[in-house]
Amino acid sequence: MDIKDQLFQLFEVSDAQADLILSKFRQETFEKNTLLATEGKLCGRLSFIEDGIFRVFKLTESREVTQWMGGKGYFVTDLSSFFFGNPANYSIEAxxxxxxxxxxxxxxLEVQQEIPDWNILEKRFIAKCFMVLESRVFDFIARSAEERYIRYFEQHKSLFNQVPLQYIASVLGMSPETLSRIRNKLAN
Structure with missing residues (x-):
């Protein structure tokens, strides 16, 4: 999915509005293991992933927690930092x-000024982000580790061959050992 398709889907913009928004974007490239955002610093960018995989993570006192991973067709930012100017809660790594x-x-901010009904379009985008979050919270409350693994695998098969399994385990809220046990059980 390309960026214009995502603008149509997530923001529900017109063709003219999409073109205006696209004119404001600039292309960036990242080498493997470089940061798009750093925890504790301002994240003043909203980025659409054209190619590659990013992870959103945080260092806690006891461990590193991967909160999200995504690739082509996803937007990535630290929402609190981008929208409210707070220090980033997470680091974002290629x-x-x-x-x-x-x-x-x-x-x-220019887009907000140039598209009269931007507040309505932005509200739809934020609501869709919230729906994803609701689904994720439900999965953690109502699904077993095995069910979470199966669901994540079905939705993100390509990640399993491209990223360290410890990151997938972290996203799923389990230890790498638990992930390994589930994978072995399902393989038999």
Whole structure:
């Protein structure tokens, strides 16, 4: 899915509005293991992943927690930092060489000024983000580790051959050993 398709789907914009928004993006490339955002610093960019895989993670006192991973066709940012100017809660790392299209905060504010009903379109985007979060919270409350694994595998098969399994285990809220046990059980 390309960036214009995602703008149509997530923001429900018109063709003219999509073209205006796209004119504000700039292309960036990242080498493997480089950061798009750093925990504790301002994240003033909203990026669309054209190619590559990113992970969103946080260092806690006892371990590193991967909160999200995604590749082509996804937007990535630290929402609290981008929208409210807070220090980033998470770091965002390229797990592979990557190309993104980035809208910086100033360009985003220009879009708000140039599209009269932007607040309605933005609300739809935020609501869709919230729906994903609701689904994820439900999975953690209502599904077993094995069910979470199966669901994640069905939705993100390509990640399993491209990223370290410890990151997948972290996203699923389990230890790498538990993930390994589930994989072995399902393989037999």
């Amino acid at each position: 797990l592979t060489p990557a190309t993104v299209w980035t809208l910086d905060k100033q360009a985003y």
